[in-house]
Amino acid sequence: MLQPCIFPGPSQPKDFSSILQPILDELRILEHRGMRVACADGFVTAQAHLAFVGGDIPAQSKAAGHSGHTHGFGCRFCLQQGCYVDGRYTYPPVKAEEPIPQYRAVDSFKTINEQYAQKMVSPFSDLRIFHGTFFFPIDVMHLIGSNIGRQIHRITQGKYDVETGINPLRLNSSQSRMIDRCIAESRPLIPSTFSGNVKSLSDDGFLRAVDWIHILRFIVPTVIVDSIKDKTCQATLNNIAQISNILCHPQVDTSSISVLHECITYWHQFLLDLTTKSCLHQGVFTINQHFLTHIPKLLHCMGPMHSYSAFSNERIIGEFKARIRSKKSPGKNASNVLVDFAALRR
Secondary structure, eight states, X not given: OOOOOOOOOSSSOSOHHHHHHHHHHHHHHHHHTOEEEEETTEEEEEOOOOOOOOOOHHHHHHHHTBOOTTSTTOOSSBOOOOEEETTEEEOOOOOTTSOOXXXXXXXXXXXXXXXXXXXXXXXXXXXXXXXXGGGSXXXXXXXXXXXXXXXXXXXXXXTTBOTTSOOTTOXXXXXXXXXXXXXXXXXXXXXXXXXXXOOOGGGGGGOXXXXXHHIIIIIIIIIIHHHOOOHHHHHHHHHHHHHHHHHHOSOOOHHHXXXXXXXXXXXXXXXXXXXXXXXXXXXXXXXXXXXXXXXXXXXXXXXXXXXXXXXXXXXXXXXXXHHOOOSSOHHHHHHHXXXXXXXXXX
């Protein structure tokens, strides 16, 4: 599996389709006519297909032709309508007596339907292998690292508290200091192979996505769970850690997907109980919490999230960004960088 291109973010360029046109033209040739590959016993004609489009939420929404997560139908996978609360849309779990929202049909990406937030035809929708919603899969780095992990920390710090109720997950100042002290004392024992670098939860603004993933996988089920005495809260936090572990595992099977579904259901029911009792604000049900409900089906369709995560994407972006500095001739600068990379890695 090869990475054919990295296109700009959701703000630039304005004409998204034109910047993709050259690579799309080449992909159409590769999937229809293929290419001749020289082998030891002769030539072989091989076809190539684009398997998926990865990235963060704004970039994938634009690639799908979707209006984005701030729309009333902000999910690019299904047709669940958000609940407008305090100036934003929230996505609480669907109640048992309510119908399950339908997934967006493959043909819906080929037509404009502004009522359901399909503001433009997806430029990828005419590819032969295009298969609909999960052609734009959820990225584990942005979902767990950049959003869910940080949000859970905000819950423990009281950012979603309601004055009329008590948040059982909230940590007081002494508990927070104890957690930071345990993290500091454990740093000499952390293997050098770990890519995370968590020094303190107090410096949450300096933590990267990979740091938040490590927090959910290793710090939440140990230090944070030990600091909370409520058994239900402990079970809930352990479920969060289990969700993170399954999503980051390079292999999944049907049993692990079943466990994942149970953990997500348990977590959302816990949040729903707290919002019903006015212990947490309804804004806790963000679009990222809603995306969790689609992950079991995503794993059935696309396999482990490790295979299509944005980690390698971000590393490549970092390498190119440090080398492409020209504002006068960025295209020529980028071409020279590509030649240099090809020469170094030949």
